[in-house]
Amino acid sequence: MAMPMESPISFTNVGRIRWWQRGIFASQTGYVLLALAVLLVIMHFASPYFFTEGNMQNVAKNFSFIAIATLGVTFVIITGGIDLSVGSMMCFSAMITSMVMTELSAPGSPAGALFVHLAADGKTVIANVPGLILLVSIVAGLGVALIAGLVNGFCIAVLGLSPFVTTLGMLSIVRGLGYVVSNGRGSFPGGPDADRFYALTSGDVLGVPVPFIYLVILALTMAVVLHHTSFGRHVFALGGNEKAAELTGIPVVRVKIEVYVICALAAGLQGIIISGWLGSAPANMATSYELNVIAAAVIGGANLAGGIGGPLGAIVGCVLLEVIRNGLVLAQVSSYWQQTLVGVIIILAVLVDRIRSRMS
Amino acid sequence: MANADARPVLELTGIGKEFGAIRALHGVDMQVMPGEVVGLMGDNGAGKSTLVKIIAGNFRPSHGEIRFAGDAVHFSRPVDARAVGIEVVYQDLALSDNLTAAANVFLGRELKRRFGPIALLDHKAMAARALELFGELRSETRPDDLVKQMSGGQRQAVAIARTRLSNARLVMMDEPTAAISVRQVEQVLGLIHRLKEQGVAVMLISHRMPDVFAVCDRVIVMRRGEKRADKPIHQTSPEEVTALITGAKEAA
Numbered sequence: 179m180a181m182p183m184e185s186p187i188s189f190t191n192v193g194r195i196r197w198w199q200r201g202i203f204a205s206q207t208g209y210v211l212l213a214l215a216v217l218l219v220i221m222h223f224a225s226p227y228f229f230t231e232g233n234m235q236n237v238a239k240n241f242s243f244i245a246i247a248t249l250g251v252t253f254v255i256i257t258g259g260i261d262l263s264v265g266s267m268m269c270f271s272a273m274i275t276s277m278v279m280t281e282l283s284a285p286g287s288p289a290g291a292l293f294v295h296l297a298a299d300g301k302t303v304i305a306n307v308p309g310l311i312l313l314v315s316i317v318a319g320l321g322v323a324l325i326a327g328l329v330n331g332f333c334i335a336v337l338g339l340s341p342f343v344t345t346l347g348m349l350s351i352v353r354g355l356g357y358v359v360s361n362g363r364g365s366f367p368g369g370p371d372a373d374r375f376y377a378l379t380s381g382d383v384l385g386v387p388v389p390f391i392y393l394v395i396l397a398l399t400m401a402v403v404l405h406h407t408s409f410g411r412h413v414f415a416l417g418g419n420e421k422a423a424e425l426t427g428i429p430v431v432r433v434k435i436e437v438y439v440i441c442a443l444a445a446g447l448q449g450i451i452i453s454g455w456l457g458s459a460p461a462n463m464a465t466s467y468e469l470n471v472i473a474a475a476v477i478g479g480a481n482l483a484g485g486i487g488g489p490l491g492a493i494v495g496c497v498l499l500e501v502i503r504n505g506l507v508l509a510q511v512s513s514y515w516q517q518t519l520v521g522v523i524i525i526l527a528v529l530v531d532r533i534r535s536r537m538s
Numbered sequence: 539m540a541n542a543d544a545r546p547v548l549e550l551t552g553i554g555k556e557f558g559a560i561r562a563l564h565g566v567d568m569q570v571m572p573g574e575v576v577g578l579m580g581d582n583g584a585g586k587s588t589l590v591k592i593i594a595g596n597f598r599p600s601h602g603e604i605r606f607a608g609d610a611v612h613f614s615r616p617v618d619a620r621a622v623g624i625e626v627v628y629q630d631l632a633l634s635d636n637l638t639a640a641a642n643v644f645l646g647r648e649l650k651r652r653f654g655p656i657a658l659l660d661h662k663a664m665a666a667r668a669l670e671l672f673g674e675l676r677s678e679t680r681p682d683d684l685v686k687q688m689s690g691g692q693r694q695a696v697a698i699a700r701t702r703l704s705n706a707r708l709v710m711m712d713e714p715t716a717a718i719s720v721r722q723v724e725q726v727l728g729l730i731h732r733l734k735e736q737g738v739a740v741m742l743i744s745h746r747m748p749d750v751f752a753v754c755d756r757v758i759v760m761r762r763g764e765k766r767a768d769k770p771i772h773q774t775s776p777e778e779v780t781a782l783i784t785g786a787k788e789a790a
Contacts, residue, residue: 411648
């Protein structure tokens with residue numbers, strides 16, 4: 179029942195908001211990006227090694243190691259939640275992946291018989307289907323992440339537990355399970371598919387590290403999902419006003435569970451990639467990484483109160499942290515200063531945002 | 539106008555609601571005809587909000603029956619009420635501050651364009667439709683502006699525009715004129731008149747006596763969880779309604 183328009187609106191009292199006062203220009207992400215650009219210029223003059231190809235590759239690789247998990251946790255932060263279990267999740271997924279890979283590659287074992295056979299010389303192990311072991315073991319690693327994400331989401335969305343407490347518990351549970359399944363020893367990717375695994379996780383394509391390529395693809399996907407799908411819209415609505423989201427018929431429980439699952443999967447994938455680079459999945463891998471990941475998200479402009487955040491911010495936060503770390507090393511500053519400085523930057527970034535929103 | 543032979547769009551019989559030991563509503567009967575504007579008045583704690591929330595599907599009634607357009611209905615969620623054609627403008631407006639006006643209008647029922655297996659938001663269509671709705675409301679609201687940056691009247695317009703998306707048959711407005719300017723009050727009342735012309739029933743929950751007497755056909759007064767009066771507006775007066783609200787007069 180369209181009502182006839184009696185008069186078109188004329189905006190006599192409501193001015194248009196200027197382009198520099200909206201979108202990225204008015205966001206924390208915007209000026210952290212600016213700060214990053216300034217920092218890069220300073221680094222260029224401070225150290226001749228900074229802009230060398232080798233160092234750039236290093237930086238790209240290093241920040242990619244936490245950036246994928248940061249993308250995941252950004253989803254959770256936008257809804258107004260938090261996930262502290264990402265560090266443990268990285269370790270556990272990586273561990274399960276390499277353990278399954280090793281297990282399936284053992285010719286004698288019942289599971290291994292399905293996947294591998296011995297070559298004529300009686301020593302060399304050959305995969306029955308090349309790449310299948312790799313696929314199954316990565317699916318297994320992501321599978322445990324999926325389960326942990328579902329449990330987080332169920333406890334938070336359905337049972338109504340606080341995200342902080344639930345994921346703090348999950349941090350401990352998953353880390354503990356890692357020690358249980360590995361007996362504290364950690365595990366190594368092995369078998370005929372191990373080389374393929376290393377190529378997929380720590381190789382490079384035309385000089386670009388593969389983790390960086392994954393990161394770009396995932397970040398672009400995330401941008402589309404957040405801003406051009408109804409799921410993304412609901413994620414923002416949930417962080418802006420959860421009650422309103424509920425009243426307008428958004429499936430709040432489902433969206434919440436989904437963001438925790440996405441976060442756990444991103445952490446799991448991140449862990450698998452890191453283990454490829456390390457060449458193993460030690461039981462204490464990625465300990466306290468959740469702090470770096472959350473710090474990167476917050477520096478990049480994700481608001482812990484919910485409703486604000488995005489993939490660009492997540493990446494900018496990670497790059498800034500890595501450039502500072504890298505810069506301190508190049509400047510031969512004691513690496514113990516690194517953590518102190520990161521803390522100062524977290525507070526500064528949030529402080530500047532507060533001052534800016536007070537002024538407008 | 540309510541025809542004598544028309545079926546009521548909403549019919550409540552013996553609605554009661556208890557929260558633990560507290561009896562919030564007791565034995566409320568009422569009918570709302572298509573195209574009728576009913577004012578629901580009462581002091582704080584009289585049971586207005588509870589009644590509205592029951593009709594909107596936020597609460598289930600402890601007793602009684604709700605019939606919508608002749609059929610008995612049971613809402614377990616607000617979405618169920620919306621599905622049959624009941625729209626609510628909540629007092630706190632239920633807006634997400636961090637989203638644009640258009641995004642808020644379409645929240646939960648976004649327009650999408652399909653590209654093979656994926657459906658992406660149709661930002662253009664939503665902005666155009668939202669602008670059209672703001673035009674109808676004569677509110678100077680830009681669809682792309684964030685709700686965070688808007689005035690009380692603009693926010694109200696966004697919340698009301700939301701009810702115009704679907705073919706609502708009953709629109710309930712909880713204090714729609716409480717937080718806005720005099721000029722905007724006129725606009726909201728004008729909108730209520732236009733809803734009425736379209737045959738939409740409107741339930742206006744308000745403390746503002748002049749507004750109720752300006753647009754309503756009938757006024758219902760609640761006190762202590764019970765319906766104390768249900769009168770055509772021309773058979774009563776602000777003085778009588780005030781007396782009923784405060785309890786100076788028990789019932790009419």
